[in-house]
Amino acid sequence: MFAIFQYPFIQNAFLAGSIVAVAAALLGYFLVIRGLTFAGHALSNIGFSGAAGAVLLGVQPVYGLLVFTVAASLAIAVLGREIRERDVAIGVIMTFALGLGILFLSLYNGYAQQAYSILFGTILGISRQDVLVTALFSLLIIVAILILWRPLLFSSFDPEMAEARGVPLRAIAGLFLVLVALTVSLAMQVVGVLLVFALLVGPPATAARLVRRPAWTVVLAIILGLGYTWLGILLAANGTWPVSFFIAAISFVVYLPVRLFSSRLHDRRPIIEVRRA
Amino acid sequence: MLDLLQHSFVQNAFLAGTIVAVVSGVVGYFVVLRGQAFACEALSHVGFAGATFAALLGIPALAGMLAFTLLAAAGMGALGKRLRGRDVEIGMVLSFVLGLGVLFLSLYTGNANRAVSVLFGSILSVTRSAALITLGSGLATIAIMVFLARPLLFASIDPAVAEPRGVPVRALSIVFLLVLAVSVSEAVQVVGVLLIFTLLIVPAASAELLTRSPLATILLAVAISLTSTWAGLVLAFVGRAPVSFYIVAISSLFYFAARGIRHFRAPRRYQEQPHPSREVLPPS
Numbered sequence: 102m103f104a105i106f107q108y109p110f111i112q113n114a115f116l117a118g119s120i121v122a123v124a125a126a127l128l129g130y131f132l133v134i135r136g137l138t139f140a141g142h143a144l145s146n147i148g149f150s151g152a153a154g155a156v157l158l159g160v161q162p163v164y165g166l167l168v169f170t171v172a173a174s175l176a177i178a179v180l181g182r183e184i185r186e187r188d189v190a191i192g193v194i195m196t197f198a199l200g201l202g203i204l205f206l207s208l209y210n211g212y213a214q215q216a217y218s219i220l221f222g223t224i225l226g227i228s229r230q231d232v233l234v235t236a237l238f239s240l241l242i243i244v245a246i247l248i249l250w251r252p253l254l255f256s257s258f259d260p261e262m263a264e265a266r267g268v269p270l271r272a273i274a275g276l277f278l279v280l281v282a283l284t285v286s287l288a289m290q291v292v293g294v295l296l297v298f299a300l301l302v303g304p305p306a307t308a309a310r311l312v313r314r315p316a317w318t319v320v321l322a323i324i325l326g327l328g329y330t331w332l333g334i335l336l337a338a339n340g341t342w343p344v345s346f347f348i349a350a351i352s353f354v355v356y357l358p359v360r361l362f363s364s365r366l367h368d369r370r371p372i373i374e375v376r377r378a
Numbered sequence: 379m380l381d382l383l384q385h386s387f388v389q390n391a392f393l394a395g396t397i398v399a400v401v402s403g404v405v406g407y408f409v410v411l412r413g414q415a416f417a418c419e420a421l422s423h424v425g426f427a428g429a430t431f432a433a434l435l436g437i438p439a440l441a442g443m444l445a446f447t448l449l450a451a452a453g454m455g456a457l458g459k460r461l462r463g464r465d466v467e468i469g470m471v472l473s474f475v476l477g478l479g480v481l482f483l484s485l486y487t488g489n490a491n492r493a494v495s496v497l498f499g500s501i502l503s504v505t506r507s508a509a510l511i512t513l514g515s516g517l518a519t520i521a522i523m524v525f526l527a528r529p530l531l532f533a534s535i536d537p538a539v540a541e542p543r544g545v546p547v548r549a550l551s552i553v554f555l556l557v558l559a560v561s562v563s564e565a566v567q568v569v570g571v572l573l574i575f576t577l578l579i580v581p582a583a584s585a586e587l588l589t590r591s592p593l594a595t596i597l598l599a600v601a602i603s604l605t606s607t608w609a610g611l612v613l614a615f616v617g618r619a620p621v622s623f624y625i626v627a628i629s630s631l632f633y634f635a636a637r638g639i640r641h642f643r644a645p646r647r648y649q650e651q652p653h654p655s656r657e658v659l660p661p662s
Binding site for chain 2: 136138139180188189191196202203206207298303306341343349350
């Protein structure tokens with residue numbers, strides 16, 4: 102069981118997975134309380150197109166990921182100003198980017214293995230250098246969130262009051278989406294586009310149902326995220342089923358009873374029933 | 379150009395594309411009106427799990443998609459009126475079904491291209507029988523929508539008033555989600571799981587920016603999705619890029635043009651009139 106830790110690719114998977122789980126839980130908490138889950142999903146799909154474009158140009162997929170997700174997050178911030186329009190604007194931008202993605206794939210002669218590995222995740226195939234780059238980026242993202250912590254929390258829970266107190270809502274919202282874009286680009290290389298979501302939304306959604314205070318919710322989300330990732334990698338390394346399936350399944354299996362049980366205990370928890378703004 | 383229509387795969391593509399475009403335009407209007415874009419996205423990913431499961435069993439993809447999406451729609455319907463604003467719950471279900479899809483895909487040892495065609499659509503390989511099933515279920519969907527249109531409109535715009543007047547808001551919500559499940563499964567054949575919005579959301583969202591009356595909006599949405607599908611098919615025969623790309627490019631053009639038109643056309647008048655889809659907020 103634990104003999105697998107001798108393999109460098111398992112060590113790399115654990116290191117990169119842990120780093121991504123921490124950053125995703127921190128960002129994901131704000132994604133959940135701001136009602137931006139769909140944006141998280143859309144940005145990860147958009148990243149796939151960026152990866153496909155990078156493969157076509159012959160550069161590293163991560164550059165394509167970053168260009169596409171950051172551009173899309175700015176477009177979402179500009180086009181989706183009104184709440185009513187936001188989901189539709191996100192959907193249109195996502196679809197347009199994915200349309201470009203299939204164009205890139207069709208222009209690329211041959212089977213774009215790199216693009217598909219971005220789609221389905223390659224946690225068991227990352228190098229030590231990838232781990233270092235991931236760690237560096239995650240650290241920057243985590244520091245940025247900690248600096249923004251108070252205004253971000255204030256504007257997420259009570260946007261009207263925050264605006265009256267001079268918090269720049271638009272700038273904070275835009276900056277936050279860019280940070281989500283960076284995190285998604287990062288996480289994608291570990292769990293793949295299709296399941297970035299599992300790490301971004303699963304742990305914070307479960308934690309927010311169990312704990313009230315924001316700081317403790319984030320801490321619990323980080324613990325859950327690390328647990329899911331480690332367990333997922335262990336299960337996958339000993340079998341033949343994919344890591345991303347295990348992480349998503351564990352996340353869902355933990356969330357389901359918490360969701361059902363906590364809603365029966367205290368029906369309308371203010372911490373998650375915040376007005377979407 | 380017209381010679382192409384003699385080929386049966388071209389006929390199938392146009393037949394399936396046309397019926398899917400019409401159904402998507404009509405159903406998409408209500409998806410946008412009811413603010414269920416994310417639920418629609420989740421249903422399409424449920425379809426991905428269904429299609430990969432079908433591949434594993436060796437049955438047609440459409441059957442797997444219909445079974446999975448109808449089940450998921452019934453589950454979402456159980457949430458009832460509370461579906462709106464439940465994006466965390468929808469997201470959790472979405473990530474779980476994606477995980478299932480990835481699992482089925484990894485267990486499936488056959489042709490990997492099948493996954494790509496589910497993700498990005500394969501209108502040029504629609505068989506005659508699939509086209510006829512699409513035609514039949516499409517006509518049934520439109521008949522149901524014609525029958526439901528008035529009460530569904532009422533229930534979508536103002537559920538708080540509709541319910542005391544005897545409109546079965548909850549039942550309508552469930553029936554609509556089932557209709558949406560069928561429409562999604564059909565549309566996946568044409569544009570694929572990842573591009574489902576290009577037919578189901580983009581035409582309706584563009585139309586809604588330009589017109590106000592429900593009937594005009596629906597007709598405009600159908601016109602936009604038909605134009606995108608037909609032009610996409612024709613361009614794909616002329617150009618080198620895949621059909622899905624052309625359909626997405628054209629329908630996105632419509633949306634960005636509509637945003638531009640609305641931006642320059644007396645914006646103040648639009649701000650004064652509340653849109654029917656505005657959420658009904660309790661008096662504060």
